[in-house]
Amino acid sequence: MSDDPQITNSELQAYADGRLGEERSRAVEAWLAARPDDAERIAAYRRLGEELRRAYDPVLDEPLPAWLGGGRAPRPRWHGFARIAGWVVLGAAIGVVAGWEVRDARPVAASRADPGEIMAHRAAVAHAVYSPEVRHPVEVGADQEAHLVAWLSKRLGTQLRAPKLEAVGYSLVGGRLLPGENGPVAHFMYQCNQGTRITLYVRTNVTGNRETAFRYAREGSVSVFYWIDSKTGYALSSADVSKETLLSVANAAYQQLNPP
Amino acid sequence: MNEAERLVELIPRLRRYARALVGDRAAADDLVQDTLERAWAKLHLYRRGTDLRAWLFTVMHNVHVNKVRATRPTDQLEDEMPELAQRASQGDALMVRDLDRAIGRLPAEQRSVLLLVTLEDMSYDEVARTLGIPIGTVMSRLSRAREKLRAMMLGGPASAKLKVVK
Numbered sequence: 001m002s003d004d005p006q007i008t009n010s011e012l013q014a015y016a017d018g019r020l021g022e023e024r025s026r027a028v029e030a031w032l033a034a035r036p037d038d039a040e041r042i043a044a045y046r047r048l049g050e051e052l053r054r055a056y057d058p059v060l061d062e063p064l065p066a067w068l069g070g071g072r073a074p075r076p077r078w079h080g081f082a083r084i085a086g087w088v089v090l091g092a093a094i095g096v097v098a099g100w101e102v103r104d105a106r107p108v109a110a111s112r113a114d115p116g117e118i119m120a121h122r123a124a125v126a127h128a129v130y131s132p133e134v135r136h137p138v139e140v141g142a143d144q145e146a147h148l149v150a151w152l153s154k155r156l157g158t159q160l161r162a163p164k165l166e167a168v169g170y171s172l173v174g175g176r177l178l179p180g181e182n183g184p185v186a187h188f189m190y191q192c193n194q195g196t197r198i199t200l201y202v203r204t205n206v207t208g209n210r211e212t213a214f215r216y217a218r219e220g221s222v223s224v225f226y227w228i229d230s231k232t233g234y235a236l237s238s239a240d241v242s243k244e245t246l247l248s249v250a251n252a253a254y255q256q257l258n259p260p
Numbered sequence: 261m262n263e264a265e266r267l268v269e270l271i272p273r274l275r276r277y278a279r280a281l282v283g284d285r286a287a288a289d290d291l292v293q294d295t296l297e298r299a300w301a302k303l304h305l306y307r308r309g310t311d312l313r314a315w316l317f318t319v320m321h322n323v324h325v326n327k328v329r330a331t332r333p334t335d336q337l338e339d340e341m342p343e344l345a346q347r348a349s350q351g352d353a354l355m356v357r358d359l360d361r362a363i364g365r366l367p368a369e370q371r372s373v374l375l376l377v378t379l380e381d382m383s384y385d386e387v388a389r390t391l392g393i394p395i396g397t398v399m400s401r402l403s404r405a406r407e408k409l410r411a412m413m414l415g416g417p418a419s420a421k422l423k424v425v426k
Contacts, residue, residue: 010399014384016406017377045406048413049378052280055359056379059276065289139358179360182285 007031012038016045054129055179058122115206116215116233118181120226123201123235124219126178126187131197131239138174138189148175152186156204158232162188163200163256168249170198190249198249201235214250216243225250229258263303266312271296273313273380274320280375281324283364291327295320314390317380321372321391328368362412370405373398 007028014020015028032039130137140148145162153160155177162172170190178185178201186202206228217224223246226235234257236250274295278288299319306315363371372391376382384402388395 009403013399013402013406019383041407041410044410044414048406048409051359052363052375052378056276056280059279060272062272062275064271064275177358179279179283179285 012042013045016042016049058125116212116226116228117217119201119203119206119228119233120215120217120224120235121219122181122185123199123226123237124217124222124224126185126201127197127199127222127224127237127239128220130176130187130189131199137197139176141174142172144174145172152177152184152202155184156186156202158204160186160202161257163253165190165198165249165252168252169193170249173197196238196240198236198238198241198246200253201233201237203233204231206231206233214247214254227254227258263306263308263312267296267299267303267316270313270316274316276379277317277375278320278324280363280379281371283360291320291324294323294327298323311386311389313380314382314386317376317382317390318392325368359413362409365412366405366408370401370408373401374405374409377402 011020011024011028015025020028032042140151142148149160149162152175162175165171169192171192173189173191175186175188178187180203183203183205188200188202190198190200192198212226212228214225214227217226221239222237223239223241223243224235224237225246226233227250228234234253236246236253238246238249241249271292274292275288278291278295279285282288282291295316299316302319306312363375366374369391373387376387376390377384382390384395384398388398391398393401
């Protein structure tokens with residue numbers, strides 16, 4: 001029996017989830033050792049799990065919308081009085097509780113009301129998630145730059161440009177589409193000869209329509225320079241370069257993206 | 261802590277699941293709002309001492325299924341739905357790599373299982389109870405969801421490397 005352990009598909013799934021007991025894990029590992037294709041498949045399942053968590057866990061830290069966190073009344077819905085009445089009751093209950101508990105539990109996220117700061121936060125998270133990727137740092141590579149820019153422009157509904165940063169030592173690796181706060185976001189990745197990466201996060205329809213000068217934010221180990229120009233927000237992030245270097249790259253990008 | 265307070269504590273988790281389930285932020289928050297409305301109305305049906313999270317996710321599941329049924333004339337909740345049949349231009353091959361959309365292309369019932377296991381870290385048993393399906397169905401849906409997602413992220417056909425393991 002132990003020479004030829006019967007491995008069920010359920011056990012493989014449980015193994016991918018790290019939920020199999022020690023003994024069966026060893027049996028699965030022995031089984032996979034002789035089957036590289038299956039081993040790669042199970043490893044891919046684990047990676048997908050990690051990517052899923054990285055993609056959606058940030059939602060946990062997003063500030064609750066006003067209708068959940070108290071403050072404004074819920075959006076009007078006209079499906080019937082009972083529905084609205086139910087909401088008033090729930091809104092009151094949650095408003096009281098959330099005001100004390102949910103907000104207290106997440107003071108940083110809840111206090112981020114400024115669209116620029118929210119963008120900088122999301123850009124830093126995106127940088128932290130994608131810049132360490134070795135095999136899949138981008139969806140579309142720089143070898144298809146025209147396609148990349150056309151695709152992202154189409155999805156964001158505005159003509160985008162990937163700035164040329166060779167003059168400051170960085171070349172385009174490629175880009176990807178990201179889910180943003182209220183729509184798609186374009187994410188360009190650059191790399192210098194030493195392999196250091198910088199990412200440019202571009203979103204549209206920034207509310208408030210405030211133009212800003214460069215602002216600086218730091219999230220964990222990631223530094224971000226960001227600015228807003230006619231509803232388009234830009235955030236340049238890196239974890240590996242000095243603030244001065246990042247600023248010089250931000251200046252170069254700014255001059256191309258926002259010509260006077 | 262009473263149920264209402266614990267329910268509020270679970271809101272961020274409902275939002276995370278909803279975001280992954282329906283993709284779009286506004287639609288996801290709509291789903292959360294509808295779920296909370298219904299949960300509040302049905303809170304007297306919740307049995308104290310049982311798993312409130314599982315109960316709440318069951319409510320969300322039911323609300324979601326009803327919404328999907330209401331907005332689509334045909335029932336798309338079947339396992340056999342050809343999930344890549346809508347559009348297949350060459351440009352799409354690149355875009356399918358986007359995790360968000362790849363998840364969106366999973367059949368709905370496989371997506372729920374994968375997300376509850378992966379994001380909520382629910383045991384297979386909890387998933388079975390939450391969705392009201394046998395545990396064997398949980399395992400087969402989980403397996404199919406993973407294989408489809410893997411194939412989509414690689415850009416290859418869903419069954420290229422799938423081996424039946426007994």
